[in-house]
Amino acid sequence: MAFTFQRQVIYEAVLDSRQHPTPENIYEQVRGRIPSISLGTVYKNVKTFLDTGLLKEVSLHHGSLRLEANMTPHHHVVCSGCKAIFDLEESDVAPVELKSRLPKGFAIARCSVEIIGLCASCRGIGASNKKISTHHSSGARK
Amino acid sequence: MAFTFQRQVIYEAVLDSRQHPTPENIYEQVRGRIPSISLGTVYKNVKTFLDTGLLKEVSLHHGSLRLEANMTPHHHVVCSGCKAIFDLEESDVAPVELKSRLPKGFAIARCSVEIIGLCASCRGIGASNKKISTHHSSGARK
């Protein structure tokens, strides 16, 4: 991967932002330094950064709305491959213990644990290899 | 809120699905029972359910991609009002303790805690009330 000027500025824009910016945010900020930059270039390079592991996305679920009807507090096990979500009851995880102060004035509503990894199918074990396409229904983008 | 036939079928579709369905998933399933249903109706009713608290969304961040450059393991404090995200160092939270088995074959990569609530600005304290619009940059949808 070539470290072009645009890439450098885009990467620095993410670093400088304390606010977990969106591509649009980055675009706005980068335009201050490179007025000719295009939003498409920001997206392309963000994708490159994600692919190479230089950046991460805050949530695995930003593609499409995912719903739940289980209104009792619970946690999630998420497969980063197929985006499948398995529920864990609240009692399956010991209460989270906070050891520092939160931002001033922040009022906690709830606390949710996300265990991220690869499900059996995405690791290629269990369910025979023929069944590549349909082992889970929803979620993954290109 | 009237409990129309469409609403009933849509709600049941979410209940039946163990997979945290997307609106599109719901649409496909509901069409089996109501062939004339429209995707727009599914979206409208899902929104109604979300507004009334009958359903929840899995993630607060599904609207637009949010990035992070902080590659060290850490946790998040998220404001459900303005979607602002504050980082917590990994050491600020005691290690999560799992008390049950995960789905068979699931390989854990990492574990992230999300503390959800309202930030000072969204609670209307601190920063004077005049400053309603711009206290945080990114994220919220209509």
Place this chain on the structure above:
DNA sequence: GTAAGTGCAAAAGCTTTGCGGTGAA
């Protein structure tokens, strides 16, 4: 010269909105 990167514009998802019609109180 080749390969990769950029900018632009079009296209492709996902979601919301507006509107006419329908059905229930």
Place this chain on the structure above:
DNA sequence: TTCACCGCAAAGCTTTTGCACTTAC
């Protein structure tokens, strides 16, 4: 009659893709 809701279609965002042009090896 009124009001909420439905279905349909258009519009609005976000993101990806294709292509011609440039730039760096």
